[in-house]
Amino acid sequence: MRAFKTLIVAMSIAVPIISLSTALVSPVHAAQTSIYSQMATAQPVWAKHGMVSSQESLATRAGVEILKQGGNAVDAAVAVAFSLAVTLPRAGNIGGGGFMLVHIAEQNKTIAIDYREMAPSKAHKDIFLNENGDADARLSQEHGLAVGVPGTVMGMELALTKYGTMTMKQVTETAIKMAKEGIKVTSDLSTSLIGMKQHINQWPSSTGVFYKADGGNYQVGELFKQPELAHSLSLIAQQGSKGFYQGETAKQIVSSVQEAGGIMTLDDLKNYKVVERKPVQGDYRGYQIISMPPPSSGGIHLIEMLNMLEQFPIDKLGHNTAATIHVMAESMRRAYADRSEYLGDPDFYKVPVQALISKDYAKKLASQIVMNKATPSSEVKPGDLAPYESNQTTHFSVVDKWGNAVSNTYTLNFSYGSGMVAQGTGILLNNEMDDFSAKPGVPNGYGLVGGDANAVEGNKRPLSSMSPTIVMKDGKPFIVTGSPGGSRIITTTMQIIMNVIDHDLNIAEATVAPRIHHQWLPDEIRVEQSLNQDTIDLLKTKGHKVNVKNAMGSTQSIMLTEQGIFGASDPRRAGSEALGY
Structure with a gap:
């Protein structure tokens, strides 16, 4: 491994941090080319080689460690994604889905990877209507029918296989260790678990994961272990996406969804596909x-x-x-x-x-x-x-020393998704089916109106922002x-x-x-x-x-x-970190 001279860390306790990268590009404004400017009302973080900026500091560090080991931006991004499933469970996930942009510097090409969840094959446009023909929000938000077929694991595998340089075992190592050995509960994690307790406690399989044996809340600084999630991640490390979409994990996901009234099948998981698309471009x-x-x-x-x-x-x-x-x-x-x-x-x-x-x-x-x-x-x-x-989506950005870049946004939809953990897996399942239009012209759980173009259909992906x-x-x-x-x-x-x-x-x-x-x-x-x-x-x-x-x-x-890489992590969320070297 090459030696790296400078390590720059910016942490946000109540104020998040900043990101950096490597490809050198012409500056835009003189004020932005200085590492520090007395005219500026906020200062970015600077780095020379590469950077990861994410909403959770431990995940950021996992990604930077991959960069320091010689991995590229995609390797680091996949490590961040799996780590967030452990450290930011309300949004980071392997039971949800999302979108990734990958810029390959050597080819000067950008690829869009669509690993959005899909509706189960038996889904239909009236699936969330009650006997009166009205949209029933409970069915699309807190029910087995709310769960779309997850795409994150296969999306990460495709990105890593086609555009990364490291193995799945290498990039999941830190996430598995954190899940198995535990992480210290932050104020952000403690507060979110307390706030979402009613939502999560609908499912006994979830209560056992996110709260103490006596039902009590985890306090700041206490150790939070997720051994079942560690096992699920280990299967992915060993078998790739087959360790999620087939075998014991797939059976546990389908069983939990069906017991909750859902219609997902083993074939739905086995047949899930990631799609590479041409990005949309403007000027x-x-x-x-x-x-x-x-x-x-x-x-x-x-x-x-x-x-x-x-x-x-x-x-x-x-x-x-x-x-x-x-x-x-x-x-x-x-x-x-x-x-x-x-x-x-x-x-x-x-x-x-x-x-x-x-x-x-x-x-x-x-x-x-x-x-x-x-x-x-x-x-x-x-x-x-x-x-x-x-709001409980999460984004992270990565740039490496070769000028490759990754912009990734993924989600479970609601905070902690459906709230349902698939029994025995530690995996939180999404409620992305609420992103379809349950009924044309009727707002969904967040107030936006949709039409027939986004009606529910089997194997269809819901519209996203x-x-x-x-x-x-x-x-x-x-x-x-x-x-x-x-x-x-x-x-x-x-x-x-x-x-x-x-x-x-x-x-x-x-x-x-x-x-x-x-x-x-x-x-x-x-x-x-x-x-x-x-x-x-x-x-x-x-x-x-x-x-x-x-x-x-x-x-x-x-x-x-040309002066290096500058970054900023949003101060609106506590606990984020951008770390560059």
Whole structure:
């Protein structure tokens, strides 16, 4: 192994951390090329060789250790993914699914890996309707029918086999050790388990894993062991995806799902497939935006919104001014109206991708925006030519010394998914079936409206908002980013990009800046409490309804420049860490 001279660690206890990378790219703004700037209101972390930025520090360290051993960005990303299943059980997973962007520097090519969950083969569009024909949220959220066929394990295996350099045994070693020997309970883990106790305790198999034998809660600093999960991970280390989709683990998953009223079969697990797709790509002020294609709606609507915003002098309007937020909100409401109508699994529904990301289409939509007046959502319909994940998704970004990059977002949907642990496995199972449209026009568990394009069908993948994204400059990675946050994922990712490109903020400033969100319905701008009250008042005079709500997102971002790698881990979530060397 080669020796590495410098180790830089940034930890967030109440304030998360930062990421770094290796490929050297031309700088964008002078302020961003300095490791530290006295003008900056937040400082990024710097590294020379590579970086991992994730929502949980132990997982970050597992990934960096792989990089130090000579592994590439994909090897490290897979190690992070399996580690998060142990250390961040509310979102990290092997019982869920997600999306990964892989940039291969040597080939200057980016691949989108779709390992989204699939509906069991017997699923149908009326599966979540009660006897009155109304959508029953319990069936799609806290029931055996809520569980989609997981994709994470096969997705990680495909990425590792095709684009990594290490073995499954090597990249799962740390995760297995942490599950077997235990991890110290953090305040973040303790708080989330206490908060979700009612949800988790519906399932005796889950109670035994996440709470003490007497039903008590784990306290901060206590040792939390997951021996059954360690065994399940060991089977994957030894047998690859067959150790999950076939054999004892598969039987235990199917048995637990069926006992809970579900319809998943062993054949559903055995027949699961990962799909490699062509990323969706756009251009914003000379930068190339590469993001996830359907069944993620993220990339399309990220580009659609940026195309509209490109018609306005955002840099001159100012950062987070009422004028800028107004045009952002108006662009968001139009894109989310389109999302409700046109997005679904492309293997089942012809999504009009090129029409939605067309510059001409964006100009038409932008021309409808009046600078001093909000357009009521009742007057905005899908253009002439929606459901989503919970906050408890998680994102991580990785860059290695060769310039390879990984942007990965995955989830169980709700915090701790369905709450159900497959008996004897330690594996939390998702409730991603709620991301389908249970009934056209009826909002799902998180308020977004969908239509027939996202109706439930056997072997179909539900629509998602996950938006792992890589921004390119002069053909090389410049920003690697993404976020959890349900429907707010897309707008959060957009604001990271705008903050850097339009407002000259460094990646740390871009991360901590106040965020806003509009999703067409409900007709309101959601803002964080740190947004200026005068700005809120000005927005109201334009006719906007403004609601101050919880903070949005947990971005993990890496910026590559000629001066090295700069990164920022979002301070909105405790316990994250970016570590570079």
